[in-house]
Amino acid sequence: MTEIPIGQSANGGRILVRCLQEHGVDRIFCVPGESYLPVLDALFDAPDIQLITCRQEGGAAMMAAADGKLSGVPGVCFATRGPGATNASAGVHLAHQGSIPMVLFIGQVERAAQDREAFQEIDYRRMFGQMAKWVAQIDSAERIAEYIQRAFAVATSGRPGPVVLALPEDMLRETAPPAPPLSIPAPSAPAPSPADLKTLRELLAASHKPLVLCGESPWPQSASENLQRWCEREQLPVAAAFRCQDIFNNDHPHYIGDVGLGINPAQRTRIEAADLVIALGGRFSEIVTQNYSVLQPGGPQKVIYAHPSAEELARVPATLRLNTSMANLLEPLLKGTAGEIPQSRRAWLESARNDYLQWTTPGELPGDLQYGHIVTWLREQLPDDAIICNGAGNYSIWVHRFFRYRRSGTQLAPISGSMGYGLPAAIAAKLRYPERPVICFAGDGCLQMTVQELATASHYGVNVVVIVVNNSSLGTIRMHQERNYPGRTSGTDLSNPDFTALALAYGFHAQTVAATEEFFPAFAEAVASDKPALLELMLPLNALTPNLKLSDLQ
Secondary structure, three states: OOOOOOOOOEEHHHHHHHHHHHOOOOEEEEOOOHHHHHHHHHHOOOOOOEEEEOOOHHHHHHHHHHHHHHHOOOEEEEEOOOHHHHHHHHHHHHHHHOOOOEEEEEEEOOHHHOOOOOOOOOOHHHHHOOOOOEEEEOOOHHHHHHHHHHHHHHHHOOOOOEEEEEEEHHHHHOEEOOOOOOOOOOOOOOOOOHHHHHHHHHHHHOOOOEEEEEOOOOOOHHHHHHHHHHHHHHOOOEEEEOOOHHHOOOOOOOEEEEEOOOOOHHHHHHHHHOOEEEEEOOOOOOOOOOOOOOOOOOOOOEEEEEEOOHHHHOOOOOOEEEEOOHHHHHHHHHHOOOOOOOHHHHHHHHHHHHHHHHHOOOOOOOOOOOHHHHHHHHHHHOOOOOEEEEOOOOHHHHHHHHOOOOOOOOEEOOOOOOOOOHHHHHHHHHHHOOOOOEEEEEEHHHHOOOHHHHHHHHHOOOOOEEEEEEOOEOHHHHHHHHHHOOOOOOOOEOOOOOHHHHHHHOOOEEEEEOOHHHHHHHHHHHHHOOOOEEEEEEOOOOEEEOOEEHHHHO
16 A cells, blocks of 8 residues: 555544545545545545546445445445435435445535535435434534544445545645544354343244245355355245345256345245244345335244344344344354254255246247347356446346346445446446456436446446347336326437437447347457447337237237
């Protein structure tokens, strides 16, 4: 690390950057603003921190969230005051609902001008109060180190999430003695008690139809591998919560699919029929509980709920609640010995896996382009460490249903359902792991939420492959309109740009694909181009979902 030079005193901007260096920050995503000029000046002397200039604060914050998701340490974003902060809020909300560690720094008006509705002034404590774990303002340069240390600790403890720190302009200019080098404590994680482990084993021994449901808490690769070994020993089927499919190898015979939007009906039936659900690390959200209709208090299943946040555990009346990290739970579970496995449990597992295999075999849809076949071809061609990114929209159903994630840290998808996330996430992923393939899936509506970040990818030579699924419609909303207000659609037809021409203008390799057989050579050319690439797939609107035609609704 090349620490920025600091004398007996330094301004707040230099102290802040020095603190970020001590926390190991190596990349910052931002849109530059005059409200934090001293920070930008200090970064000039910190070449070990790569500054990524984005085109809009929403994209910058989403990149920081994706970086935090991949690395397990807080992604860092800087935004200017007022409009910059409101733009960045999309990424903060995404990090909150996705349990992702992130720190957003926002420039703020000078202290003497506050509470007068100064130019671009916002009270960030009120604005971000519900969507961040902690929101604060640093009013003294002497306390910068204290605030940053706390911010990083809060962002990574318990249920990870975003922290927001406001930086008054004059505080960044004022000088203070630099704090002594930080003594950063190693993060601690809760662990289950021997009594709780004993109860868990007893509940499992009595179960004939158990089901493991893994969710978005931190899952280091070692924890995922221990989960696999434990489930093999106990003959347990494993389902993944919404957009958490990379926790468990989807090719493994114990994986039975996701519990998300457009759930396999057989999967829902299986959850309802289970006599024991072991929920590891996720939340009992609206999507996971299928609009709060399954896994409810007083339901037929016994529920074991393990989560690193005591506050999250308090939301769910479970049979057994374990305040623990996933790593600290699975390691002692593996040290025990398995009892006799009932034959009924083995049959239960085999049936669940067969349901999943049938569900992930695509059928035929109208038109010359079979999107499902393209996704299944990619799942066979891409290496296990390829990172798959997407935003929100019906196009993502094909990805979640037909792709198979085989390693932890290979799925970047917004649990918040935020459109526009796929492209920023792919840029952050490729910057973090330039040697790995990174594929972004986006709908024509989704991409245009953050399409300007094509310039960011081109500027930094980030060779992602963007697959745009173009049906000239906001397909998800159109589907709901046709179901609820037949023949009365409005607001969902899109007049799109020529995405191929647009990508070429940004310096991308780009092609349009109108038929399935055109995709395979086009993808090979995109990868071989040594440039960021975009492939535009022309999907007829009638192919609304993998198993639903628009004409069926009409």
